[in-house]
Amino acid sequence: MRLCFDKLSTNGRATSLSRLASYAERRLVLWYSPQAALPCPAPPALWNDHHTPTALGRRDISQLGSVATRKGLFYGWWIVIACWTITLYGSGIFFYGFSVFFQPIVTEFGWSRAVTSGAFALSQAEGFIEGPIIGPLVDKYGPRKLMLIGIIMVSIGFVALSLIDGLLAFYVVYVLLLAVGFNTGFFIAAQAAVGNWFIRRRSFALGLLTTAFGFGGAVMVPIIAWLVSEYGWRSAAFSLGIGMAIIGLPMAVLVRHKPEQYGYLPDGRVEPPAPVRAAGDRANAPSVSVVDEVDFTIWEALRTSAFWILSLAFGFRTLAISATVIHQIPLLTDRGFSEVAAAGVLALMSGMSVPGRLLFGYLGDFFDKRVLVCVAYLMQGVGLVVLLNATRLEHLYLFTVVFGLGWGAPTVLVALRGDYFGRRYFATIAGVQQSVVAIGTIIGPVYAGWIFDTTRSYDAAFLTFIAAIVVGAILVLFARQPKPPSRIAA
Numbered sequence: 416m417r418l419c420f421d422k423l424s425t426n427g428r429a430t431s432l433s434r435l436a437s438y439a440e441r442r443l444v445l446w447y448s449p450q451a452a453l454p455c456p457a458p459p460a461l462w463n464d465h466h467t468p469t470a471l472g473r474r475d476i477s478q479l480g481s482v483a484t485r486k487g488l489f490y491g492w493w494i495v496i497a498c499w500t501i502t503l504y505g506s507g508i509f510f511y512g513f514s515v516f517f518q519p520i521v522t523e524f525g526w527s528r529a530v531t532s533g534a535f536a537l538s539q540a541e542g543f544i545e546g547p548i549i550g551p552l553v554d555k556y557g558p559r560k561l562m563l564i565g566i567i568m569v570s571i572g573f574v575a576l577s578l579i580d581g582l583l584a585f586y587v588v589y590v591l592l593l594a595v596g597f598n599t600g601f602f603i604a605a606q607a608a609v610g611n612w613f614i615r616r617r618s619f620a621l622g623l624l625t626t627a628f629g630f631g632g633a634v635m636v637p638i639i640a641w642l643v644s645e646y647g648w649r650s651a652a653f654s655l656g657i658g659m660a661i662i663g664l665p666m667a668v669l670v671r672h673k674p675e676q677y678g679y680l681p682d683g684r685v686e687p688p689a690p691v692r693a694a695g696d697r698a699n700a701p702s703v704s705v706v707d708e709v710d711f712t713i714w715e716a717l718r719t720s721a722f723w724i725l726s727l728a729f730g731f732r733t734l735a736i737s738a739t740v741i742h743q744i745p746l747l748t749d750r751g752f753s754e755v756a757a758a759g760v761l762a763l764m765s766g767m768s769v770p771g772r773l774l775f776g777y778l779g780d781f782f783d784k785r786v787l788v789c790v791a792y793l794m795q796g797v798g799l800v801v802l803l804n805a806t807r808l809e810h811l812y813l814f815t816v817v818f819g820l821g822w823g824a825p826t827v828l829v830a831l832r833g834d835y836f837g838r839r840y841f842a843t844i845a846g847v848q849q850s851v852v853a854i855g856t857i858i859g860p861v862y863a864g865w866i867f868d869t870t871r872s873y874d875a876a877f878l879t880f881i882a883a884i885v886v887g888a889i890l891v892l893f894a895r896q897p898k899p900p901s902r903i904a905a
Contacts, residue, residue: 468746489683493611496603497669503626505601507635508655514744515639527865538594550846557672558604565600574658577649607842610833611673614681618830622776625826632765640758661733709899710837719897726851731887734855735880738863760811767819779827787827792888794821803877
């Protein structure tokens with residue numbers, strides 16, 4: 416719109432219309448255009464290297480010193496808010512919600528816990544395959560399109576879940592609709608959207624985003640438990656699917672890919688950064704960004720020890736966490752706690768993770784992230800020791816505090832990945848790393864279910880999980896900053 420009016424104004428006509436168009440563009444959100452310009456248009460004098468006008472919304476970042484000056488809240492924080500809302504609802508109904516649906520589904524169909532947990536494990540196996548595919552798609556097409564697709568799939572999936580009549584239908588709906596939708600539009604896409612808009616404040620911004628997982632459990636688990644107890648799990652699933660569409664779609668259309676595409680600098684910076692390469696070297700832009708950041712390709716990242724150490728450390732943790740979330744309510748009800756009380760503990764644990772994510776996210780911008788991750792891991796290991804020996808409600812409260820606060824580890828790990836490997840291929844590297852991490856997520860719930868079905872106790876399983884978290888805490892300390900690729904160092 417602005418380009419058309421600017422063309423008129425260069426001919427000496429309709430100058431006022433050009434100004435009006437610029438003003439309108441600053442106020443409107445052009446939702447579905449992948450190159451929609453965000454507030455504050457570029458000045459007419461901005462040109463690219465070939466001395467031709469740049470494409471709508473795309474600028475030469477080396478000239479963005481004055482363009483990036485903004486009044487009001489940096490748009491990156493609006494992206495955090497949109498992704499936070501989507502993640503809160505999505506994680507609440509999919510990741511935490513499965514634990515609430517678990518026992519009613521087992522009771523109605525008479526399946527074993529291992530078989531029922533298998534759906535969750537298969538969903539993670541799907542993530543193992545899908546991660547390396549979704550990551551590059553997010554980097555290429557931007558997170559918004561993937562988020563819209565994922566939200567629609569999850570919405571349809573929960574409606575379909577309310578209609579299942581057997582094990583095959585349950586597995587098909589949970590894996591092919593819910594899991595594919597969640598892996599497509601939530602985890603990697605939201606992290607990439609936020610991670611691309613921040614560098615200096617990346618750890619804190621991702622910390623804010625991941626609090627949505629905590630609030631998702633704290634807010635959505637009691638709601639789901641109430642819906643299931645009052646109206647049955649089928650009606651609850653149907654309602655949650657409709658709610659996903661109503662809440663998720665409007666938020667997703669606000670998301671944008673990278674700040675440079677819309678005339679911003681990461682973190683809302685206003686000064687033009689010093690160029691890291693001569694103007695004639697701009698063809699090599701993928702290697703080093705204008706904010707002095709080294710960008711690894713996926714193949715370069717795979718050749719570093721840091722990638723594999725971080726992946727294994729993350730995987731050992733998810734081995735324990737995925738099983739804890741899925742089996743926590745059955746474990747507590749087996750010990751005589753009511754389902755409402757057990758769901759309340761899960762919600763409180765999720766709620767306590769909010770200050771943990773914020774605290775570790777904030778500290779991650781100032782202190783060694785590896786040490787922070789190690790501390791958070793050990794806190795969760797101690798929490799599992801408390802849970803394994805809990806006999807009274809006071810023990811469970813202690814568990815929720817220690818374990819919940821330690822949930823800040825993923826925030827710092829994701830920020831550390833961005834620090835080590837850069838923003839350009841953030842989602843691609845995240846997707847491949849998710850495939851490694853998913854191995855632990857696949858094994859954990861099924862292993863815990865198998866141990867229970869065999870021994871009628873979760874003790875051996877949780878002892879294994881405690882050991883895994885300790886190993887992960889030690890491993891992460893050895894994840895050193897990788898050297899720049901040879902093409903850059905040269």
